[in-house]
Amino acid sequence: MLKQFYYIIFLSSVLSFSQTEDYTVKNLKINTENAHFGLMPFGDNKIIYTSYFIDKRGKVKRYEGNPVLTVFEADLSEERSIINVNPIQIDSKAQIAGITSAAISPDGKLIYITTHYTRKNMPKGDFKETNFHIKVGEFKAGLGWTNFKVLPFCNPKYSYAHPALSYDGKALYFTSNLRGGKETTKGGSDIFMVDIFGENEYSTPKNLGSKANSYSREMFPFMSAENILYFASNRPGGYGGFDIYKSKMNESGVFQKAVKLPKPLNSNKDDLSLIMNSDNTSGYFVSKRVGGKGDDDIYYFVKN
Template identity: 30%
Template sequence: MRHWLIAIATGLSVLAAGTPATAGTEATILAPGVISSDQEEWRISFTPDGRSAYFARSADFFPVSRQATILVSRTTNSGWSAPHTASFSGQYPDIDPFITADGRRLFWSSIRPVDGQPRTDADLWMVEKRRDGRWGEPQHLGAAVNGPADELYPTVTADGTLYFASDRAGGLGGWDIYRSRPGRDGRYGPAENLGAPVNTDGWEFNPVVVGPLLVFTGLNRAGGYGAGDLWYSAATLGSWSTPRNLGPTVNTALDEYHPSVSPSLDRLYFVRHNYDPWVPGDIYTIRARDLYHRLP
C-alpha cells in the first residue's frame, strides 16, 4: 500500500504524500448572502479567467419543483457581484451550467420546447460564444444524447467527450452516468453507459471529469458517510477504477452533491444540504490540496 494525496492543484497528478490534510481543515460557504443565499443553489462553473461564475438558483428544491434559473456573478474589488440572470436563461427551467476550458461553450440542462414542441423532461443544451463576447442562441444537443427521461449535469472533456447523468430506462440503477463522443461533424453520437464499477444499482450522478479523474455523487453508496457523497474514479487502461470516497474533509452525514473545480484546479466546489431541519443547499468550497485519501 502507498499513501497518496489527490492534488488537483498540481495538474491533477496523484502525488506521493505521507500526511493527511491539515487538522481542522473544512469546507466553507462561498460568498454568503451573494452567491449562497437563503434559497437553493446548484452547480457552479467559472469562465477560464475565474472572473465570472455561472450557477443555478431556485426558490424550492429542483427535484420537486423542477424550476431553477441560471445566474451569473462577476468578481469586483469587494468580492462577488450581485447575481443577474444569464442571457439564455429566465424563461424556462434551467440548471447545471458547465463552461468548457476554453470558455467558448456553455452546456446546461433545461426543460424547454424542442423544435417548437413542449417538453416535460430535462434535456442537454449548449450556447456558443459569439465574436462580440455574448452567448449565442441555445442549441439542443440532439436525440442521440437526449431522450424521454431527464438528462442532467453535462461535463465536456478536452477531447470533446460529453458526460452526463440520466434516469433513462435500461440503466444499472435509478440514475447512471453516461458519455457521448462527438463525430467529425461535431454532433454527439449515441450515449453509452459507463457501467460498473462506477455505476451500481443505486444512484450515480453529477459527473465532472478533470484530467484523469471522474468525480461524481453517489447516493447512499456503501462505504459513504450518509446521503449523497462525492466519490472519484481514475482512468486506467481505458476503463475507470473502483470509485473511492473523497473523505471527511468534504463528505458528512448531510447531503453533498454537485461537484466542480476552479479553472486553476486549486479549489473544489460542491453543494451541501441539510434536510432535518431543512436548510437550503449552499455552495461550499475547499482547497484541493486539503483533500486527502489513501489509494492502493
C-alpha cells in the same frame, strides 16, 4: 421542485485523498435561504451555478406553477470568493422554461443545458413530462445564448441531465436513466459519456461502467484536468444522503473503482457538485450540511 429534481434524475486512483488528510471548508457569503448548486468552472477564474430566478420584485419567478431555476455566472476573486454575479443572457426567443444545470465549452462558444419540455415544445410519441433533456446553444453578441438544439442522442422516453465537459472539450459527460442493451443504466441513474465529433454530432452514449456507477443514483459529474471524475452518489456505505466520490480514468479510457472523499468534504447530509481548481488542491462543492444558510449552499475548500 429541487427534491423532485434530485430524485427524478438523477464518479480513485493512486492520487486518492487519504481519509486522514485535513481540509479547510468555508461557507461563502453568496449563499442565501435559496438553493445554489450545479457548479461548473469556465474561462479564467469564472464559475456558473444554478439557483432560482428572482424577478424585479425580489420574488422567485414561476412557470406553470413551478419555481424557475436558471444559471448564473460569476467571477472568482483572489480570495476565492464568488463575486459579480449575474444571470446568464439567454435569447428571449429561445423559449427556455428553466435550466437545472449547465456547462460552457472551453472556448466559450457553446453552452449545454439541462431543461425540460413545456406544453409548447413537447415531442411526439412516448415520453414522460417529468423527463429532462440536454440542449446545446451558441453565444451571439447582443442576443446571448441562442439557437438551442436538443442533443440528437436524447430519447424522450428517458431523462438526461447534468452535462459536464472534459478539460479539452472533446467529450461530454452526463447522467441518464437510459435503458436497453449493453449500455443500460444499472441503478436509478448512471453517468454516461459521448465523444463530440463536430457541430451537433456525437458518438453513441457509453455507460462508464460498474466501477464508477452503482445500483443507486449517480449525479453531478465533473471531469478534472487530471482525468479524475468527481460525482455524487447515494450508494450504500456513505456518510449519509448523497456523498462525493471520485474515479480515475486510465490511459485506456476505463474508469477505476470509485472512492468516497473524506470528511469534511462529505458530511451526513447531501454533498454534491464538486469542482476542482487547476491547482488540484482546492475547489468548491455544494452541501445541505448543518450550519448552512439555507437549502443547498456553496462551500470553498482547500487542502491544508
